[in-house]
Amino acid sequence: MANTNMRWKLPTICFVLQIIMIILFGFFVRSNIESDPHWAEYKETQNITSDNENEFYYRYSSFQDVHVMIFVGFGFLMTFLQKYGFGSVAFNFMLAAFGIQWAILMQGWFHSFEDGKILIGVENLINADFCVGSVCIAFGGVLGKVSPVQVLVMTLFQVTLFSVNEWVLLNQLHVIDAGGSMTIHTFGAYFGLTVAFILRRPKLNERNHNEGSVYHSDIFAMIGTLFLWMYWPSFNSAVSNHGDAQHRAAINTYCSLASSVLTTIAISSAVNKTGKLDMVHIQNATLAGGVAVGTAAEMMLTPYGSLIVGFICGIVSTLGYKYLSPLLTSKLGLHDTCGIHNLHGMPGIIGGIVGAVTAAAATEDVYTAPGLIAMFRFEGDWANRSPSTQGGYQAAGICVSLAFAFVGGTIVGLILKLPIWGEPADENCFEDAVYWEIPNEEEEVETSNQYVAHEPQYHNTLKMSEEP
Amino acid sequence: MANTNMRWKLPTICFVLQIIMIILFGFFVRSNIESDPHWAEYKETQNITSDNENEFYYRYSSFQDVHVMIFVGFGFLMTFLQKYGFGSVAFNFMLAAFGIQWAILMQGWFHSFEDGKILIGVENLINADFCVGSVCIAFGGVLGKVSPVQVLVMTLFQVTLFSVNEWVLLNQLHVIDAGGSMTIHTFGAYFGLTVAFILRRPKLNERNHNEGSVYHSDIFAMIGTLFLWMYWPSFNSAVSNHGDAQHRAAINTYCSLASSVLTTIAISSAVNKTGKLDMVHIQNATLAGGVAVGTAAEMMLTPYGSLIVGFICGIVSTLGYKYLSPLLTSKLGLHDTCGIHNLHGMPGIIGGIVGAVTAAAATEDVYTAPGLIAMFRFEGDWANRSPSTQGGYQAAGICVSLAFAFVGGTIVGLILKLPIWGEPADENCFEDAVYWEIPNEEEEVETSNQYVAHEPQYHNTLKMSEEP
Amino acid sequence: MANTNMRWKLPTICFVLQIIMIILFGFFVRSNIESDPHWAEYKETQNITSDNENEFYYRYSSFQDVHVMIFVGFGFLMTFLQKYGFGSVAFNFMLAAFGIQWAILMQGWFHSFEDGKILIGVENLINADFCVGSVCIAFGGVLGKVSPVQVLVMTLFQVTLFSVNEWVLLNQLHVIDAGGSMTIHTFGAYFGLTVAFILRRPKLNERNHNEGSVYHSDIFAMIGTLFLWMYWPSFNSAVSNHGDAQHRAAINTYCSLASSVLTTIAISSAVNKTGKLDMVHIQNATLAGGVAVGTAAEMMLTPYGSLIVGFICGIVSTLGYKYLSPLLTSKLGLHDTCGIHNLHGMPGIIGGIVGAVTAAAATEDVYTAPGLIAMFRFEGDWANRSPSTQGGYQAAGICVSLAFAFVGGTIVGLILKLPIWGEPADENCFEDAVYWEIPNEEEEVETSNQYVAHEPQYHNTLKMSEEP
Known part of the structure; x- marks a missing residue:
């Protein structure tokens, strides 16, 4: 049986990681022009008359909403387990607090690197939160079955892989994915599932009685659900172009989410013998609509298109919780604590496909000629790309994300399987008392x-x- | 005894409603110019130089605050019942998710209909949330005594009635009511009370022991209270004119709410034999100040005027909880689960009156001549209306809202009384186990x-x- | 034994205070130009073309975040006590609702007084919340050991002292302290500790078994922790200069907070025999990084400087909870319910020092010449002050704040010791049943x-x- 005493392992890894962060930040990270006192000079050169043109005022309130989703949203969503509330909310807190630092560096090297420095502003904070979102998702797949050290190791590798995958998609394939259906949800979910599969515990279900909720833990989880649901329009619009794109992304996401709620409730009741609703479905599948418009929300998906996407995903996700998850556990031994396959995996892929189709169908008539260029950034190397070609590349983005998830997840899973990280025994899974x-x-x-x-x-x- | 099995009823109504929404959205709902790629062209024609002039940046963070109030605020406020936490938070979630879609259509036909299409932007989302707020209020009156199918049916009719009432007030009487003292609170509360009266259950109190809180459920409810309380300044200022009006509405609401807290605590202690405080009062009556400045907050109510309104409403509302609610139950058989009469009914009427008086007292001296026109929209057909006439119409708005509430509530109550909706038996009221x-x-x-x-x-x- | 019956005391003090507020607001408080209908005229005289230049749009979303920190953040952070959840969240609500009114007056007389009137806008609301923040901190030191009447009396005096201290620092010493490391945290914590020391109860620990958490109360407390943690960047940037300063303050705070989380977890595990984590540390010490960059966040502290500050404070704060607090109780009889010395006291002083050093090290090279003037307001009487002199004054600010805290706390403590306020007996401490x-x-x-x-x-x- 593994030694779950964290006394030296956990402090060591925390200190080592944090000191590395400080050194790398010291070498690389600086304020960008919009958060530097030279902003006043820069404003003049750009004929900017109002401080309101500072990126801060376009993005900060979206950033805060995303921040709440990552820390309260994901953290509380996972408190549904009766005896794992501390671990859910606090390990999520830990992984996100480390992850955002590492993400600022990784994403910074790829996207904000100038003259040897990473220049950061509010948009970098949003993107770091996004990156960490994919780790929160993966954490949902292994929740209760890993040690805090494993969580940190997974975060270290997953943030790295996320950033490379994101770079391939955004910079090489020139894919549009502002709300991250592919980069965040598809990648995060299948990465987490692969890790969960590698770490599978065949005897878990026979022994463990803690995997379930109690009345109040289900209500705590609803705090997470609702903050995710309410702020999702901010998530999908946070890094969109200023003006109409950001505006449209928020509206489309709002519509899609509303639609998910009703079909989730419908299916939850329909699949129960006495028509009773299941809180697991309400806590999770109601969010599927937000996942599935992550790519297309800023496009001209239209409000009714968004309703249709939400409609479908509420159904798919709820059916997944009811039928597919038990099947994956019994047939493959793939145990997915929070059902991330149903909430992020399938809806993420659907979201990628919806994005590809919406992109392929784009016309100058709908977007205006400059609007089409602005939307899909048909500039520079990509000046001659057509919407239908863009659709093809969008579809390729799904496959690349899946490939990164499976290959990366396998490697990281094998690393996490090493018997040195203080993994809990089967009978201590889903129980805070091991680490708290x-x-x-x-x-x-x-x-x-x-x-x-x-x-x-x-x-x-x-x-x-x-x-x- | 009614059959509470929801297996076919609930899925059917959810699917039917959601499919109707998709069809109607498909026919009618499109992005408005500010969330459409044609925005760039439009900007040029309007000489707008900054994307910050997009309505999104004036309204979106207010929208998100209102959104939190509807879903977390109302949802958690109602979790005080010891065994009805699931139903409180999730049925509120369900009704609001459906209601906002239907409200976008209903309000859109009345207010945003151009060339056969409803053109929506962030302000429509706020107004849809407002409309649904009135349903959340009414739901508080029947909480624990109705089936989810009844909740959806009530939402369908109440959103319709709300929109008609709102149209009469805003477009026919030309009433000012940015924070909805009349349209949201007065209408919502008395509609809900009328429905509750029609659905009264004479034997409920003898049999049911579940109507009460436990220690932790009272703390959950405080999550709802505080988010409502904190974000109420956003609620009352969300759709006010840009600039000083929005600014002023937030300040006045903040003052009124602060004052309510102290008088609520004072009365709560004073009416108890041993001076002990009652959580029911703190959870609810502290919010009365926000309700009561819904109409007047954007006017020159002044900070001290706002304090006075909050002062009075904290007292009225707490006394209502202590003395009036038990009386209504014992004398009229009117059982009001959340005490909506005390939190939204009486303070809503007070708010309407405060608004009428404040409007009647408006002068060019205080508002400036163009300011008076901007504040009360004395334009077009109403160019010649004087403040004192406006005050009269404001008062008429209260009466119209009450009439809509009583007549509409009676009709909807009778519809909900039909024995086909799976209403719970008396002994299953306030108990999640029936539907969960x-x-x-x-x-x-x-x-x-x-x-x-x-x-x-x-x-x-x-x-x-x-x-x- | 004291009479804890609140029936006449609490209503009387609430009514008296609230009526005084109304009268003083009536005499003194008016809307400032940005929330007055004369704004339209004023805009023209200032050549302002967009309502977006109204202060409301620069500050309101920060204000709302700060508001959430005060009411939900502090309120829920204190619900960790197993039987004091009502008192924690509701007395915090009460003191803050009264405190903001009194703070608007006190701070108004010092900073917004023109022609006999206090002219308020959104920045006054933020500053009132800040002032009340220091009372919430002090309340944490005496939590569970005082009556609601004592809480109100303490608030009355502490807001007064805060405002005087703030005026001395900002207007006489010309100190920079946008996030309040000195004015809010250092003053609040040592004031609260002094009061707690004066009110010490030597027999408390022998008798009382209620001072501790239960499983769900620890999860409730995490709601407070996370909202404080997430919104702290808004707290430290809320009243900074428009543009780059506000932007920078948010980024630096974000970095410092992230770093605190990892070192808190490291130390929490390292000081436990079996390496288990302690929720008390996670709930509190993770926030120390935000406290400690309160002064310097808007300066060019740089992201890596912020990481270092957070790194140190996570360690100091956690060690304080583990070793220093028990020592203070056993040696001095100083019982600090929430450990405010560890979360606000020591990190506050560190924050003051960091601010002094960062100010002293400021150069025109880093800030640009006009930037340096804008940052430290080297204007008017202070036009000739050098950064190194500024550093000296910053350091003096710490000492002044401590002096105000100790002297003020002693006087207020002695007032609160009078046996007329309905203080609970030792065996009723930390128990809601006395007052609820x-x-x-x-x-x-x-x-x-x-x-x-x-x-x-x-x-x-x-x-x-x-x-x-």
């Missing part, structure tokens, strides 16, 4: 058990075994 | 009850009756 | 206890003692 000091009811002990567990919100395994 | 799969402690069963319920956050009725 | 109606499981009583406490989320002391 858990509050106990001291009073109970001190008053020599005159009454039974008057505040028994949590007992760790050791505690329970002491009871008669 | 509830997580149970499997371990308990499997280990043959060696110790008593170590995580008994929730037991459904069936479960408990099996226990010795 | 607590929901009980009626069913349990009515069914004559056939099964044990099926929903025992909370029992008050009286209740428990009745049980066999």
Whole structure:
């Protein structure tokens, strides 16, 4: 049995990673012109009269919404497990706090590197959050089955792979993916599933009773769901072009999400013998519409097109939770704690396809000639690309993301399988007590058990075994 | 006894409604110029030099705050019931997700219809959220006593009635009501109360023990309260004129809300024999100040005027919870689960009156001559209206809203009384187990009850009756 | 034993304070030009063409983020106590709602007073929230040990002292402190600690078993932690100069916070015998990085400088929770419920020092000549001040803040020690039941206890003692 004592492993890796970050930031990262005192001079050279033209005022409130999605959204969504609330919210916090630093560097080298320095502004913060979003997704696949050290190692590698994949898609294939259906969701989900598959535990289901929710943990999870759902329009529009593109991306995402909710509820009720709803579906599948318009939301998908996408994805995702996930576990041994395949995997691929089709169907009539160029950035090397060619490249982007996910996930999964990271034993999965000091009811002990567990919100395994 | 099995009813209504939405959106809904690629052309014709002039940047962060109020604010406010947390947050989610789509259509036909199309932008999203807010309010009156199918049917009709009432007020009476004291709160509350009255259950109180909170459910509810309270300045300023009006509406609302908190606490303590505070009051009456400046916040109500309004409404609302609600239940059989009469009904009417008085008292001296025209839109057909006439029409708006609420509520209540919607029996009211799969402690069963319920956050009725 | 019945004390103080607020607002507070209908005229005189130049659009979304930090952030952070959730979130709500009104007046007289009136706009709301932030901090030191009347009295005096201290720092010493490391955190923490010391209860620890968390209360607290953590970049940038300064402050704070998370986790694990993490550290010390760049975030601290500050403060703060707090309690009898010394005290002082050093090191090369003047407001009386002199004054600001905290805290502590405020007895500390109606499981009583406490989320002391 693995040694789950984190006393030296976890502090060591945290310190090493953080010190490396400081050194690399020291060498490479500087403020860009919009967050530097030279901005005033620059404004004059650009004939900018108002500070409102600073990128900060176009992007900051979107950034904050995305930030909430990553930390509260994903963090609380995963608190549905009855005894893994601490790990869900806090390991997500840890991985994201490290991940954003590493992402600023990786994405910076690819996209914001000038004269030997990475020049950062608010858009870099958004993109770092996006990158970390893909790690949060993958974390959902292995939730409760890995140690915090494994989480950090996975983050280190996944952020790296994400950035390379993103660079291939955006810079080599010249793919449009502002809301990340491909780069964030497809890549994140299949990467996480591959890792989960490599780390599979054949005896897990026989032994573990903790994998399930209790009444209040399901309500905590709804905090995550709702903040993800509400702020998703900001997510898909955060890095779109100023003006109409950002505006349109928000509207389309809003429509798609609304539609998902109704079909999720419909299917959740329809697949239950007595028509009762399942909170797992509400917590997750209602979000599928946001995933699936990640690529196309800023295009002229139109509000009704968005409704259709949300309609389909609510159905696909809920059916996935009901039928496909149990099948993957029983047939392949692929255990996916949060059902990321249903929420991010399938809707992510659908989103990539919707994006490819929408791009291929673009016309000057709909977008105007300069609008078409602005939308798909048909400039420089890509000045002669046609919408239909663009559609083909968009489709290629899905395949590349999947390839990166499977190959990268396999390698990272094998690294995480090394017996040195303090992985929990099967019987300790989904249980905070392995890695956390858990509050106990001291009073109970001190008053020599005159009454039974008057505040028994949590007992760790050791505690329970002491009871008669 | 009614059949509460939702298996066919709920999926059917969800699918039918969502498909109708898609068809109607397909026929009618398009992006407006500010979210269309033709924006660039349009900008030039309007001599707009900065994308910051796009409506998106004036309204989007207000929209997101309102969005949080509707989904997290109302959703969590209602989780105070000990066994109805799933229904509270998820049925609110469902009704709002459907309602915003239907509201975009209904309000669009009245206000954004051009050349056969509804042209939408961020302001339409805000208005749709506003419209749905009135449904969330009404839902609070019937919370725990209706099936999800009834909720959807009510939403369908209430959004329709709201839009007609709003059109009468704004377009026919030319009433000012940016924060919706009349259109949202007065209409929503009295509509909901009328429906609750029609659906009254004389034997409910004798039988049901679930109508109450537990410790943690009261804390969940505070999440809703605080997000409503904090973002209310955005709510009341979201659709105000650009610049000073929006700025002023936020400040006045902030003041009114602050004042409500103190008088709520004062009265809550004063009406209790031992001076103890009641969470029900804190959760609700602290918000009354926001309701009551919904109409007047963008006018020159002044900060101290706002404090006075909040002062009064904190008192009225808390006294309502303490004395009036029990009276309405015992005398009229009117059971109002969330006390919407105290939070939205009375403060809504007060808000309408405050608005009428503030409008009637408006002078060119205070507003400047063009400012007065801009504030009350004394243009076109209304170019010759005086402030005092405006005050009269504002007062008329309260009456019209009440009339719509009573007549509409009666009709909708009678429709909802039909025994086909799967209404819960009296003994199943306020209990999630009727419509939800509830997580149970499997371990308990499997280990043959060696110790008593170590995580008994929730037991459904069936479960408990099996226990010795 | 003190009489904890609040029936007349609490309503009286609430009403008196609120009526005084109304009167003073009536005499003094008016809208400033940007929230007044005369804005349109003013715009013309200033050649402002766009309403986007209204301060509202530069500050409002930052204001809302700060607002969330004060009410949800601080409120929920303190819900970690197992039986003090109501008091934590609601007394924080009460003190902040009163405090912002009084702060608008106090700060207004010092900073926004023109022709006998205080002219307020969105920046005043932000500053009022900032001022109240220092009261929330101090409240954390006495949490669970004071009555709501004491909380209001403390707020009244602390807001007054804060405003005077702030005026001395900003207007007399001409210190820069946009994010309030000195004015908010250092002052707030040491004021609160001094009050806690004066009110110390030597027998508290022997008797009270309620001072601790339960599983779900620790998750509630994480809601507070995360909203504080996510929105801290808005806090530190909210009142910075438009454009690059605001942009830079957000980026630097983001970096510092990210770094704190990793070192907090590292130390939390390293100081535990079995390497297990402690939720208290995660809930609090992860925020230390935000505190410590409060002064310097808008300066050219650089991203890597911010990482270093966060790195150090995560360590210092976590070690403080582990070793220093128990020592202060056992040696000095200084009981600090939320550990404000570790989260706000030490990091606040570090922040002041970092600010002084960063200011002293400022050069025209880095800031540009006009940039240096804009950053440190080297104008008017301070036109000839050099960066190194500025550094000296910054350091003096720390000392002044500490002096205000110790002297003010002593006086206020002695006032609060008067036996007339309804202070709870030692055995009732950290227990909502003294001041709150607590929901009980009626069913349990009515069914004559056939099964044990099926929903025992909370029992008050009286209740428990009745049980066999």
